[in-house]
Each structure stands twice: as C-alpha cells, then as structure tokens.
Amino acid sequence: MKELAENAIDHALRIGASYADIRIVEMQKENILVRNGQISELDMVDDLGFGVRVLVDGAWGFASSANVQKGEIGKKVELAVKIARASASLKAEDVQLAPEPPHRDIWVTPYTIDPFTIPLNEKLDLLMAIDEILRKSPQIAVAASSMSFRKKRQWMATSEGSLIYQTLLRSGAGFSATAVKDGDVQVRSYPSSFGGQYISCGYELVLSLRLLEKAPEIRDQAVGLLSADPCPSGKKDLILDSSQLALQIHESVGHPTELDRVLGMEANFAGTSFATMDKLGSFQYGSPIVNLICDNTIPAGLATCGYDDDAVRSQLWALVHEGRFIGYQFNRELAYKVGLGRSVGCNRADGWSHIPIIRNSNISLMPGDKTYDDLIGSVDDGIFMSTNRSWSIDQKRLNFQFGCEIAWEIKGGKLGRMLKNPNYQGITYEFWRSCAAIANSDHWTLWGVPNCGKGQPGQVAEMSHGASPALFTNITVGVGL
Amino acid sequence: MDQSTAKGLTDQVLSLSSADETEVLFSNAEENLTRFSNNAISQNVSRNIRDLSVKVLLGKKVGRASTDRFDAASLQRVVGTALLAARQQHDNPHLLPLPEPQHFMPSPTAFNSRTIDFSPEERAAAIRHLVEEAQKHQTVAAGIFSTGGEAVALANSKGLFTFHRSTTAIFSGTVESGDGSGWAEDVQRNVDMIDVRQVANTAIKKALDSRNPRQIDAGAYTVVLEPAAVSDFLMFMAFEGFGGLNYVEGRSFLSGNLGKRIMGDNVTIVDDAYSALNPGLPFDFEGIPRQKVVLVEKGIARGCVHDRISAAGSGVQSTGHSLPQPNSTGAIPLNMVMSPGTDAMEDMIKSTRRGVLVTHFHYSNVLDPIKLSLTGMTRDGTFLIENGKIAGPVKNMRFTENIIEAFNRIEMVSPDQQTVNAFFSGSFIVPALKIANFNFSSVSEF
Numbered sequence A: 001m002k003e004l005a006e007n008a009i010d011h012a013l014r015i016g017a018s019y020a021d022i023r024i025v026e027m028q029k030e031n032i033l034v035r036n037g038q039i040s041e042l043d044m045v046d047d048l049g050f051g052v053r054v055l056v057d058g059a060w061g062f063a064s065s066a067n068v069q070k071g072e073i074g075k076k077v078e079l080a081v082k083i084a085r086a087s088a089s090l091k092a093e094d095v096q097l098a099p100e101p102p103h104r105d106i107w108v109t110p111y112t113i114d115p116f117t118i119p120l121n122e123k124l125d126l127l128m129a130i131d132e133i134l135r136k137s138p139q140i141a142v143a144a145s146s147m148s149f150r151k152k153r154q155w156m157a158t159s160e161g162s163l164i165y166q167t168l169l170r171s172g173a174g175f176s177a178t179a180v181k182d183g184d185v186q187v188r189s190y191p192s193s194f195g196g197q198y199i200s201c202g203y204e205l206v207l208s209l210r211l212l213e214k215a216p217e218i219r220d221q222a223v224g225l226l227s228a229d230p231c232p233s234g235k236k237d238l239i240l241d242s243s244q245l246a247l248q249i250h251e252s253v254g255h256p257t258e259l260d261r262v263l264g265m266e267a268n269f270a271g272t273s274f275a276t277m278d279k280l281g282s283f284q285y286g287s288p289i290v291n292l293i294c295d296n297t298i299p300a301g302l303a304t305c306g307y308d309d310d311a312v313r314s315q316l317w318a319l320v321h322e323g324r325f326i327g328y329q330f331n332r333e334l335a336y337k338v339g340l341g342r343s344v345g346c347n348r349a350d351g352w353s354h355i356p357i358i359r360n361s362n363i364s365l366m367p368g369d370k371t372y373d374d375l376i377g378s379v380d381d382g383i384f385m386s387t388n389r390s391w392s393i394d395q396k397r398l399n400f401q402f403g404c405e406i407a408w409e410i411k412g413g414k415l416g417r418m419l420k421n422p423n424y425q426g427i428t429y430e431f432w433r434s435c436a437a438i439a440n441s442d443h444w445t446l447w448g449v450p451n452c453g454k455g456q457p458g459q460v461a462e463m464s465h466g467a468s469p470a471l472f473t474n475i476t477v478g479v480g481l
Numbered sequence B: 001m002d003q004s005t006a007k008g009l010t011d012q013v014l015s016l017s018s019a020d021e022t023e024v025l026f027s028n029a030e031e032n033l034t035r036f037s038n039n040a041i042s043q044n045v046s047r048n049i050r051d052l053s054v055k056v057l058l059g060k061k062v063g064r065a066s067t068d069r070f071d072a073a074s075l076q077r078v079v080g081t082a083l084l085a086a087r088q089q090h091d092n093p094h095l096l097p098l099p100e101p102q103h104f105m106p107s108p109t110a111f112n113s114r115t116i117d118f119s120p121e122e123r124a125a126a127i128r129h130l131v132e133e134a135q136k137h138q139t140v141a142a143g144i145f146s147t148g149g150e151a152v153a154l155a156n157s158k159g160l161f162t163f164h165r166s167t168t169a170i171f172s173g174t175v176e177s178g179d180g181s182g183w184a185e186d187v188q189r190n191v192d193m194i195d196v197r198q199v200a201n202t203a204i205k206k207a208l209d210s211r212n213p214r215q216i217d218a219g220a221y222t223v224v225l226e227p228a229a230v231s232d233f234l235m236f237m238a239f240e241g242f243g244g245l246n247y248v249e250g251r252s253f254l255s256g257n258l259g260k261r262i263m264g265d266n267v268t269i270v271d272d273a274y275s276a277l278n279p280g281l282p283f284d285f286e287g288i289p290r291q292k293v294v295l296v297e298k299g300i301a302r303g304c305v306h307d308r309i310s311a312a313g314s315g316v317q318s319t320g321h322s323l324p325q326p327n328s329t330g331a332i333p334l335n336m337v338m339s340p341g342t343d344a345m346e347d348m349i350k351s352t353r354r355g356v357l358v359t360h361f362h363y364s365n366v367l368d369p370i371k372l373s374l375t376g377m378t379r380d381g382t383f384l385i386e387n388g389k390i391a392g393p394v395k396n397m398r399f400t401e402n403i404i405e406a407f408n409r410i411e412m413v414s415p416d417q418q419t420v421n422a423f424f425s426g427s428f429i430v431p432a433l434k435i436a437n438f439n440f441s442s443v444s445e446f
Helices: A002-014 A070-088 A120-134 A204-208 A211-226 A242-257 A372-377 A428-433 B003-016 B072-087 B113-117 B120-136 B196-209 B227-240 B244-248 B308-314 B345-350
Strands: A019-035 A038-056 A059-065 A104-108 A140-158 A163-181 A184-190 A197-199 A234-240 A292-295 A316-321 A363-365 A381-393 A399-411 A414-420 A423-427 A435-438 A445-454 A459-467 A470-477 B021-037 B040-058 B061-067 B140-156 B161-177 B180-188 B219-225 B269-271 B293-297 B336-338 B354-368 B373-386 B389-393 B397-402 B410-421 B427-443
Touching: A002 A019, A002 A038, A002 A070, A002 A140, A002 A163, A019 A120, A038 A070, A038 B072, A059 A070, A070 B040, A070 B120, A120 A140, A120 A163, A120 A211, A140 A211, A163 A204, A163 A211, A163 A445, A184 A211, A184 A381, A184 A399, A197 A445, A197 A459, A211 A399, A211 A414, A234 A242, A242 A316, A242 A363, A242 A381, A242 A399, A242 A428, A242 A445, A242 A459, A372 A414, A381 A423, A381 B354, A381 B373, A399 B397, A399 B427, A423 A428, A428 A435, B003 B021, B003 B040, B003 B072, B003 B140, B003 B161, B021 B120, B040 B072, B040 B120, B061 B072, B113 B140, B113 B161, B120 B140, B120 B161, B120 B196, B161 B196, B180 B196, B180 B354, B180 B373, B180 B410, B196 B373, B219 B227, B219 B345, B227 B336, B227 B354, B227 B373, B227 B410, B227 B427, B244 B308, B336 B410, B345 B389, B345 B410, B345 B427, B354 B397, B354 B427
Parallel strands: A038 B061, A059 B040, A104 A163, A234 A381, A363 A459, B219 B354, B336 B427
Antiparallel strands: A019 A038, A019 A140, A038 A059, A140 A163, A163 A184, A163 A197, A234 A470, A292 A316, A292 A363, A381 A399, A399 A414, A399 A423, A423 A470, A435 A470, A445 A459, B021 B040, B021 B140, B040 B061, B140 B161, B161 B180, B219 B427, B269 B293, B269 B336, B354 B373, B373 B389, B373 B397, B397 B427, B410 B427
C-alpha cells in the first residue's frame, strides 16, 4: 500500500499538482437486524478503494475508484489533475493550506474484543432473545434489535511527507419496540434511537449495555405510551435527558459552527449558519453555565482518531466558554479565514470515494454541579423528555423543533404521569441562554451519532456528543396543530 | 458496465456457490459532480463505486455478503462469507425461495451516453453562465452540476438475469442577495436537456425578489406550493404510507382505508416506472417485474406497493417494489407520478386573497406516521400573496401539518409537472398545489 500511495503522489506532482494526497481505505462492516423474529438485515461488507486529491493551479480535483491497481491509480491521478484544471478555470482565489508538520505514524482504536471474531450465531441468539421479550406484548407491532460493527483501515500519504496508517473500530447495538393501537404509533428505544448506542470500541460495548435486562421495561413503556396523555402545550420548564441533549448539541451547536457552512460553501444543500464571523468572541450563545468543547482525542468518541483526512493531528478546543461563542470547526483550507495558523483537524471523508469535508467533531456540553434529584426537585411545573424521535431545524440553524419518544410531567419537584408525543420548539441561542442548571459528571454520557448527512455528493459521518441532563426554562412545548 | 460484462460477472459468482439457491446483485455507479459556492468552483469530484452482493439460501437459512473487489479470490471469499452466515442461523420457516425467470416489460430508456461522457470542462462552462449572471446582479451563487449513471444487474441460480442502466443529470443553484435567497433545479436523464438559463434566471429572480423580508404571524394560510415543496410530502408518503410492510403492520395511513376516500378528488398518485416522464427500473431487487400501481385515485386509497414478504402478509402478489432483501424497510415506490390539474401557478396566485408562496422546504421530518404529520421550514424564497398578487417576501416559517388532511384541502393542481430526484435512481413527477388552511407553527429570524 505504501508503494502504491507514494507512486500516486509522485505521479501527481510530476504532472502539475502542487499538493496531492491519497487515501487507500479498506472497510469491513457487519450489520445485523432482527425484526419480529426474523433476520431482517444481514450484511457482511468488504470494501476497498482509493481517492486521490490534488491541488493544481490553486484549485481542487478529486477522483476515486474501487480498483486498487497501479494502472488504475495512475489514471485516476490524471483525471483528478484534469478536474482540478477545470476547477481553476472558475476560482475566486488560490486554495491555501494551513501548515501542518508531516506525520509518520500508526494509530489504532483501543478495544478489548474484536467484534468480527464473535460468531454470528452468538450475536443472533442475543438479538433473538431480546426480540422474544419485546414481542411478549401483543400490542408491539414491531420489535427490532440490531448490532452494527465497522472496522476501517486507512493508509494515507501526502506530498508534504505524511504517511499515516490508522485502524478505526466502532461497535453499535440496541433495540426498539413499536406499539400500535387504533391509529396511534408509539416507539421506545434503548439505549437510544437510531439503533442504540455507538462507541469507538469492540464487542465489549454489547456486553456492557444490559440489553436483555432492559427489554421488558422498554417494551412496557412503549405499550404504556398508547394510553398516556399527550404532552400539554404551552411554555414550561424543560429537562432533557443526555441522549436528547446530544441531538440538540449536534443540530444547534455542531452544524452552525462548521466554518464551511458559515462561509456559504453548503448554501445549496445543508445550509449556512447564523453563527457568522462577526459574532466570534462576543456573541452570547448560551447562559454562563454553558461550556461546549470539541474533543477528537476523547476515548470512545466516534470522531476520535489519530489524524483527520487532512493529515492533521486530532485536537481539543472550545466552541462556547461560559456562554460566549469563541470557536469554529474548520480544516486546513479555511484556517486562515479565522486568522489561525493551524487547522483544528475535523476534515473527514466518508470512505475512499469521497473528498474530506468539515464534519462535526465530538462536541460535548460540560457537566454542571447538580445532582439529578436537584434538577427534578427545582422544577415546579415542567416536563422531562427523553430519547429523540424527530428533528427539524432551519437552514441557518435557528428555528428548531425536536420531538422525543417519551416524557414525564414534573409537578412540585416530582416526576409524575407519563406523556406521549412530546416535542419542543425554539430559537437556538434563546434556548441555550435559558439553560438554568446542568447535572454533574455522574450523569454524563457520550452518545454516538452514526448518521450525520452532509455534502454533495451526500456523505455520512459519525461523531459523538456528551452531556448530562440539563434544565431549560420557559420553553415552548407540545407544539401541535 | 455493459450487460454482457455484468452477465459474465454474475455467472462467475453463481458458479462458485454451493448453496441450494444463490442470488447475485451487482451495481456500478459513476458520479461526476462539480460544486460551486461564492461564485467559484469549490469542490470537483469523480466517483466510481461498485458493489457485488451475494445472497445464499441453505434450506430455510439465508446469508448475505457484499464486496467491491472482483478478483477471483475475493469473489470466492464473498460467497464463502455468505454461506458461513447462513450456516450459523436457525431455520426461518417464512423464508421465500428465489423467483423463477420472469418476463420483464421494457421501460422507456433512462440511459443517455452524453450524460456519462459530459466533461468537467463542460460542467464548468455551465456553472460559469450562472455565476456570470449572478455577478451581473451583485448576487452570490452556490450549487452543483452532477452527471453520472448507474448499472444494476440481478441474477439467480434458477436462471433469472436482468440488467438496467440509467443516467441522471442535476443542475441546482442557490443564489443569495443580502438577506434574499432563491433556488432552482433541473433534473434530466439527458444532460443536454438541462436548462441552465432557466435555473439561473429563476434562482436570481427569487433572490432579488426575496430581499428585505418582513415577518408575518404564524397561523393558517392558503399556500401555493411549488413542485419541489410538494415533493417533500410525496417522499414521506412513500416511506411512511405507500409501502406494504407499514400497511400490513397497521402503521400506514392506508391501513384499513383501501377503497375509502382519504384525500380530495383532485389527487391521483401512481407509481409508474414505465412512464415516459419518469422511466425507472423495470424490475425490483428480488427480480420481480415492477408493476404500475395506482396508489390514490381521485382521492380514493387504491393500493400500496409490495415485495413478496408483505404481499404474502396481505394475501396478494408482489407488485415488484422490493428493496434488496433482507431489509427492514419493506417495499417503497420509486417512480411516483402525481397527476396534473388545470390551474397554472399564476391562476393559483390570482385566486388567493391572502396566502403564502413556498419555493421549497428544508429538513422536513415526521411527527406522526399515520396522520403523516410533518414539520419543516420554508427556504429560498417565501412570499406573501395578497389580493391575487405577490405582495413581497416574508421571513421563513415552520409548518406543522397533517399532510393527509391537507391533501383534502387542495384547491388547485397545476398542469405543469416537475421531475424531482428521488432514491435508488428513481424520481418523482409532481405538480404545484394550492392548499387551504395550511398550518405554520412559528417563524424564523430570516
């Protein structure tokens, strides 16, 4: 692989590139889903390919192929150079890459048990056992339990002398129960929606989740929601659990602080951002207890790696400090736009066939000083919502409406009746400014997001967001018709 | 990839399998896409991806494995992995045998070699036109010009083989002028049919017209929805309601309602891969011929699309709408056509005393799958209509609406339809609509 990569770089430089990189990526995936007693998804994926990125005349070109042979790589290098020349015919300015020292390194996700060594029948037996428990109630129309494993091996070489080999491993598992009665559809998921929990680690994740143990409770909650009262409408104090906060962070902090969005590079698809550069350093993004950091070095994070796809070493930095907006997520190409001499290292590609683009990092809300009981006890009239069910936010990331699977009423500092179809609506900075209390680190969880879409052609990336439950005051809840 | 090469590859894989029954699904896609923003090309890529998926049946057990490596050792390995997966399972008494060879109707051609061969220089030239027009008006353009195609072949050990190729070209532009924003898009099978000037003119005009938007109160308005806005609703109908699995499990707005009126009598929606407007795959991913299915006829719920599993649950035959099996989604329609009406968009506006014109929606999502309650934001050109005329731009608003109910309040349907790109190489053909009492639940700041 090293020789193929170095040949590609040499070839690109010989025919006119001022910069070139190549990533050769081998991906192994295993996706298993048991649905209503049957194997509903089962795919063992073995995928290999390469992508070549070049700068010619100050503009980008990229070409990729599944055929990792010397001749094919040469052809794609030439295509990438041809494409870059076409890009240069309509450029605003030359691309400038912020300096990064060359890295020659190996990086591997720490794990205990390689999930690809666990026999399929062992995994299926566990999923079938969960499925059986979930379907013990006749009102459960759909029981779904799943596991997902991904091992990515990437060789990256750049014309600046970086040569990096990384093995990234992540595991995911979870289940959901969908109850249906008289035109009402209610869902409960564990540990979270979108297939459960995802962590950069091995099969030890599955063993730690207590999936069988939790199945009866989750099933009964789904059935209970069918006869629950709907979430009331109005302005209420709102406590979000950490998994819903992960979604809130992703949509209302992560995407608006991606610098490519801020600079209009996603204007035609994902959108732009309200967090414009004139606000950096002065804008009150949240209340003074709100601290949000990016950390692509944190153990278990889905964006955690040694180096991003610009060959920049992973870092930790702040987006919001004591409520004040102080940072962006950016790559080597855009670092100089914020007057910084080095990328923060969040340029990542979806496999070998895509170019790297700025992606959300592992962004987390720092824990506060309250216990969970403190939080609940401080609310006289409010709602506690858990587990995301729906999400929608405008293209500048201001007006949002998020729905959860389940909620409980809070009256006089105590949790009360279960509520169905809970949702809440707001404006991003007003919402974060209303953050009145955050639970402490005992309640902090890092949640994996496996399905973040962005870019044209569309790319999917994975990242994690950590949070403890938090209280937001005077929020519009129960938005209906 | 041509048909004979695909046949050679699938035959080779079938010969390697010792399973009782074996299916090979092959796909190869090429995508060439130039992306621009701030009046300059910002990204420019060429992708060529391929996938070979092998499904094996051992008695009542099934295994599946995929690879993009086509050397002999890798093909042997992918078959071996699928067999190993099958051996490690318990019997599934509901597992269906692979289908026998089928008779496939030809569908209108969806392939155009010009779309495949279109060069990066030609894409840049088209983008230059939009950028130069945008600059003439002191506006800023972003967008894509995407050209490419996909080949799909399906073969099984019972002798079934089928192959299809399609191409797609998309030219899409968003133009910003201060606080104004406009968008337009053209989707064609043949790249030479892309109307770059029309996209440029429409996006620029909307951007200029939408400057200095005023805020209006949330609430119920008559809306005139351009086809791109309507397409969001059809996409969620496809996923949440028109599939046989949701229907069988009581999770669809069609459940218990076939033969009953669910929408206004001016609504007819069919899935038709054989329409000249909307040519699609003539087979599904089980190898069953894709049928034209009437989903809603003059407001009456007429049917849903099935794969063989949901068909068995409903006591009917598959309509040929399976996704690759096994899957948890069930069948979905890929080539929906909503029938046109007789009222031009100009007439919709003229007949509206007070309403809102929507260019398209952003980030719509489902609140209730049975009512098809959705929420989403307007984007890139939202205008107030007063006394039959466009009165000016308004700030973007969030809708929260039961779409099935809203489709009972459609007052006008346009004769013009627009092609909107969908999933699995499919596309939808949609008209513009005028709908009464459409609910906006809040307003954004821009």
